[in-house]
Amino acid sequence: MVEVTSRTGPAGAVEIAPGVHWIGALDPALRTFDIILRTANGTTYNSFLVRGESGVAVVDTVKLEFAEDFFRRLESVADYSEIRVIVLNHLEPDHSGALPELMRRAPQARLYISTRATSMLKALLKPKEADRSFEYETVGTNDEVSLGNRTLRFLHTPFLHWPDTQCTYLVEDGILFSGDIFGCHYCDNRLFNDRVGDFRFSFDYYYGHIMRPFKAHVVEALKLIEPLRLTIVAPTHGPILRDRPRRYVTHYRELSTSSLTERIGNEDRSLVVFYMSAYGSTARMADAIRAGAEETAGIRVSLYDLEGGETGPFVDLIEEADALAFGSPTINGDAVKPVWDLLSSLAVVNLKGKLGAAFGSYGWSGEAVRMIEDRMRGLKMRVPVPGLRLKLIPTDDELVECCDFGRKLAAALVGGEQGRVIDFSELG
Amino acid sequence: MAKAKVTFEDINQTVNVPAGTRLIEISEKVGAGIIYGCREGDCGTCMTHVVTGWNNLTEPSVLEEKVLRENMANRHDRLACQAQVLGDCTVKPA
Ligand SMILES: Cc1cc2nc3c(=O)[nH]c(=O)nc-3n(C[C@H](O)[C@H](O)[C@H](O)COP(=O)(O)O)c2cc1C
Ligand code: FES
Ligand SMILES: [Fe+2]
Ligand SMILES: [Fe+2]
Numbered sequence: 001m002v003e004v005t006s007r008t009g010p011a012g013a014v015e016i017a018p019g020v021h022w023i024g025a026l027d028p029a030l031r032t033f034d035i036i037l038r039t040a041n042g043t044t045y046n047s048f049l050v051r052g053e054s055g056v057a058v059v060d061t062v063k064l065e066f067a068e069d070f071f072r073r074l075e076s077v078a079d080y081s082e083i084r085v086i087v088l089n090h091l092e093p094d095h096s097g098a099l100p101e102l103m104r105r106a107p108q109a110r111l112y113i114s115t116r117a118t119s120m121l122k123a124l125l126k127p128k129e130a131d132r133s134f135e136y137e138t139v140g141t142n143d144e145v146s147l148g149n150r151t152l153r154f155l156h157t158p159f160l161h162w163p164d165t166q167c168t169y170l171v172e173d174g175i176l177f178s179g180d181i182f183g184c185h186y187c188d189n190r191l192f193n194d195r196v197g198d199f200r201f202s203f204d205y206y207y208g209h210i211m212r213p214f215k216a217h218v219v220e221a222l223k224l225i226e227p228l229r230l231t232i233v234a235p236t237h238g239p240i241l242r243d244r245p246r247r248y249v250t251h252y253r254e255l256s257t258s259s260l261t262e263r264i265g266n267e268d269r270s271l272v273v274f275y276m277s278a279y280g281s282t283a284r285m286a287d288a289i290r291a292g293a294e295e296t297a298g299i300r301v302s303l304y305d306l307e308g309g310e311t312g313p314f315v316d317l318i319e320e321a322d323a324l325a326f327g328s329p330t331i332n333g334d335a336v337k338p339v340w341d342l343l344s345s346l347a348v349v350n351l352k353g354k355l356g357a358a359f360g361s362y363g364w365s366g367e368a369v370r371m372i373e374d375r376m377r378g379l380k381m382r383v384p385v386p387g388l389r390l391k392l393i394p395t396d397d398e399l400v401e402c403c404d405f406g407r408k409l410a411a412a413l414v415g416g417e418q419g420r421v422i423d424f425s426e427l428g
Numbered sequence: 429m430a431k432a433k434v435t436f437e438d439i440n441q442t443v444n445v446p447a448g449t450r451l452i453e454i455s456e457k458v459g460a461g462i463i464y465g466c467r468e469g470d471c472g473t474c475m476t477h478v479v480t481g482w483n484n485l486t487e488p489s490v491l492e493e494k495v496l497r498e499n500m501a502n503r504h505d506r507l508a509c510q511a512q513v514l515g516d517c518t519v520k521p522a
Pocket of ligand 4: 047092094095180237
């Protein structure tokens with residue numbers, strides 16, 4: 001008889017180090033996570049149990065639907081009365097789902113969450129727990145909880161993946177319970193990175209969608225993580241990284257610091273112009289804007305016709321750019337779809353502090369430019385120069401206006417507008 | 429109407445505004461680097477450091493103080509979506 005191994009994993013807990021067990025759950029049927037992430041073999045919700053001389057700690061729980069698996073595995077290695085410490089590395093429901101029930105079963109346990117998690121705790125637990133106020137303690141970087149012979153130390157690593165994210169380091173063993181950091185949606189009942197299938201694609205995909213928008217926070221987190229002695233990195237999703245765990249830390253460092261300026265050593269500020277044009281008017285505006293902007297030293301302008309490219313590489317260009325200008329004609333009272341496609345694909349990059357500008361030719365109503373500006377402001381970009389709309393085919397005078405628009409944009413980019421006192425009423 | 433001068437240090441620009449204007453409205457219009465989320469004093473995204481003129485802003489409410497505390501605000505940090513300008517001040521993203 002062929003024995004088919006269960007996709008949902010071993011029945012009991014799995015020891016990852018002496019006295020440290022995986023008590024999470026496998027979700028092999030999942031195909032889409034959090035609406036945005038796809039997964040061809042599901043995911044795991046990893047939680048861990050640490051046994052110390054003076055009590056047991058549980059680090060993270062699982063999604064509510066998998067609570068039964070979690071409790072079964074927990075019960076295989078500990079009694080609820082032994083649990084003294086519960087840590088949640090962040091409060092997202094995929095890890096806090098079984099928390100209310102766990103606290104009911106282990107009422108003596110104390111909950112440790114990050115300083116930024118309190119308002120979320122209430123919002124998450126409110127439906128069922130309105131009548132009971134949880135005992136919890138907030139912790140920050142270098143705060144410690146002792147289990148007698150073992151110590152849990154916290155690292156504050158905000159935004160990776162929620163504002164309240166932290167990591168928990170088991171000091172004596174060199175095990176980092178890293179939360180979503182170093183995680184991926186990859187489900188394999190062999191659990192460990194040296195035994196599962198090739199999950200690298202999934203690791204990079206996860207980084208690209210969850211961590212990439214927060215590269216600056218990744219770098220801050222790595223400053224806390226890199227000095228640690230690491231025997232195991234145990235994230236909340238995907239394989240447990242026990243074989244050469246530091247490679248994953250190095251990989252995160254590369255993914256979060258590689259940039260164009262590092263590669264070519266060019267300190268110029270970059271303006272990337274994306275446009276689309278049916279009859280060439282918006283395209284001529286784009287050329288004139290470029291000419292105007294390039295008069296300023298230290299500005300590198302690039303033009304791209306949205307008709308000729310894919311969203312993915314354009315998003316990469318945007319991530320590296322200092323300023324973006326979008327040119328669109330007004331078609332049926334709106335900007336053209338490729339502009340919206342691109343402007344709705346930017347959740348994976350950090351746009352904070354980038355400058356935005358919009359321009360375009362129109363026939364009679366000309367809504368596109370304002371709509372693009374509003375969208376850019378909504379994406380937290382600065383829009384320092386009011387958008388430029390021109391009716392139908394640009395005249396020579398109007399092309400001069402376009403040049404001037406480019407000049408102003410360049411000036412804002414190198415700080416030439418600085419020091420001026422503006423009246424609020426001018427800002428419109 | 430009384431006027432006040434608000435300087436945004438990150439873009440080195442000063443705006444002359446009617447007293448009572450919320451910092452976020454000015455920052456957004458002038459394109460300074462202060463970002464926001466909820467705009468209702470809940471998320472802490474709009475945290476702003478007041479470099480000078482701390483006393484020229486409306487007093488923080490109890491709720492604002494709580495959100496500031498939860499987000500580990502430093503001294504003289506405010507929520508730009510809550511603070512209204514009463515007199516001259518200089519601010520920058522926290
Ligand atoms: C990947 C991801 C990113 C999120 N980003 C934000 C955010 O930027 N701001 C916010 O207020 N909530 C954010 N959330 C929280 C969701 O809006 C929140 O969980 C909400 O309750 C989900 O609603 P739903 O149940 O209709 O999906 C994010 C959630 C996920 C999964
Ligand atoms: S924008 Fe959320 S607190 Fe101000
Ligand atoms: Fe998460
Ligand atoms: Fe998660």
